[in-house]
Amino acid sequence: MFVSLALVGGLLAGCSGNGNNSGASGGTEGASGEKAEKKVTLTFWRNSGNDAENSAYDKLVASFMEKYPNIKVEMSPIPYSDYDTKLRTSIASGNPPDIMAIDAPNMASYAHAGALKPLTSYFQADGDLQDIPESTINTYTYNKEIYMSPLTESSIALFYNKKLFEEKGIPLPSKNPEEPWTWDQVLDAAKKINDPGKGIFGIDPAQGFNNAGATAYFKYPIVWQFGGEVMSPDGTTSKGYLDSPETKKALQFFSDLYNTEKVSALEYPPDPFPNGKLGITVDGSWSLSYLTEKFPNFKLGVDYDIAPLPKGTRQAVANGSWALGISAKSKNPDEAWKFVNWVTSAEGQKTYVGITKDIPVRYSAAKEFPELNEYPKNIFVVQDQKFGRSRPITPIFPQMSEAVNKLFEEVTIGKRNIDAAVTDAIQKIDKAYSDLPAK
Known part of the structure; x- marks a missing residue:
């Protein structure tokens, strides 16, 4: 109901x-x-x-x-x-x-x-x-x-397999919350770690493709980090924001991780990060206790470490x-x-x-x-x-989030043209707002 x-x-x-x-x-x-x-x-x-x-x-x-x-x-x-x-x-x-x-x-x-x-x-x-x-x-x-x-x-941060980094001679990211790696540095590390023949993937950048709420929490920061936006500050439209060059650049980068660089996969084996099948993942603060409880032999500081979220042109993380x-x-x-x-x-x-x-x-x-x-x-x-x-403060958040979730899926999984996919997403979002009953 x-x-x-x-x-x-x-x-x-x-x-x-x-x-x-x-x-x-x-x-x-x-x-x-x-x-x-x-x-x-x-x-x-x-x-x-x-x-x-x-x-x-x-x-x-x-x-x-x-x-x-x-x-x-x-x-x-x-x-x-x-x-x-x-x-x-x-x-x-x-x-x-x-x-x-x-x-x-x-x-x-x-x-x-x-x-x-x-x-x-x-x-x-x-x-x-x-x-x-x-x-x-x-x-x-x-x-x-x-x-x-x-x-x-x-909050979420960059989790990385320390041993895989050391095996490949990759310098470790800073632990200073105000000194993040750039996404280009992350991509370079992911490419060096990526080994499909051994079933090892470079990076899961945003916890795969889950529901729209997960998309909002994990993927919007990537848009912001590249200087893009999802909606206007007043939460009334996506026109001029979701179709900005910065937002499109973020979408292209995300899609390229899967389709061009091939360092990310649409499906991973169970618990790939603690099982040594994933070099880098973006995960939440809640995962610290999960890893400690479920994988006691996968130890922080020995097997893995944590760094701040990467940036494109700026740092950003979703709150709330x-x-x-x-x-x-x-x-x-x-x-x-x-x-x-x-x-x-x-x-x-x-x-x-x-x-x-x-x-x-x-x-x-x-x-x-x-x-x-x-x-x-x-x-x-x-x-x-x-x-x-x-995340966008708007009374149509569920509809907006579903449209953006679909956008990420279309350009990454469906390999759809970004301009066309963005145009459709904006139409869905703006229609949802126009259909909103007056207060």
Whole structure:
């Protein structure tokens, strides 16, 4: 079942103004004339995570209710596969949760539909904005309003097989997050490592061809690194951006890895990197624990190492993860902000990250964990803080992302003419925006 945000927007249009009928200082006068705080129950929906994530949220909810005994938080973890549909259905039916977790790229569609309460004034009052990178705040901003409060980040970097590099006499990349290799250097190394006869491939540049969301996270940075763009800053069109010479150069380079240089493959054997069948891969911070757990004999610093993402003309990495927003229909938005601010504050992030081992968004929280300020995790942290960029902030993100995913497939797998493929992608994206119901 899919509930469109066009339907959500239509239903919300007749329900606006219901979100501000109580404040944090609300209460009732007692016989003595003293103001007694009212009892409030907040509903909080989030996608259910792994055991560590669930434990971290349990601890944060419990500590919040201990601090604010008059506010009860009813948390509902919902399986990831069902979450978005259930959330959209609850909004369309007029019964959304007070607080909701939303993945960063989907924020604009919810905000455009009027489903989220702007948080800008709350942040300005006590959200400690200066503790969050500006590029991160921009990721949760739509039409000049902040709509969500971020908790953690993830990031991607260049993973390379150290032994294969040494066997081929290839100098090792710098571990300094601000001294990346160029893509030309990466290609040169991949060509030297590539050995089809032995089943060894040079590079997987962007985790193959998965769903559109993976395309956005892994492939858009390549476009940015070559100086290109995907959409206009206001998220309304791809014309003049996806068809720029810089973007086309990035697409050509990506396609050439497979079709001209032949250092990348459309299919790889299982776990090619730790099994010595892949010299270079672009992978996420989450893979460190996976490699440690599943391949204990494939050791960081001995068998493989990590370097910052390559650049063409500039450094860039996609930012944005799951964050917390407040329903536009919440009857207790001020109390909801108290909870959101509690969870995503520096102390909240330290509690959460101390359990999950994720990367906190706030500068101050990141400084509290020595491992985040040392190799290899400092690479992910510094990239996010200094070179992070939001994926296009647009209410048609799913349609846009699908069109760009198809574009990468057509020029690489289908070997289609780049100009023709780009023109079709722009038409799909711009039509999706023109079909968007007015707010």
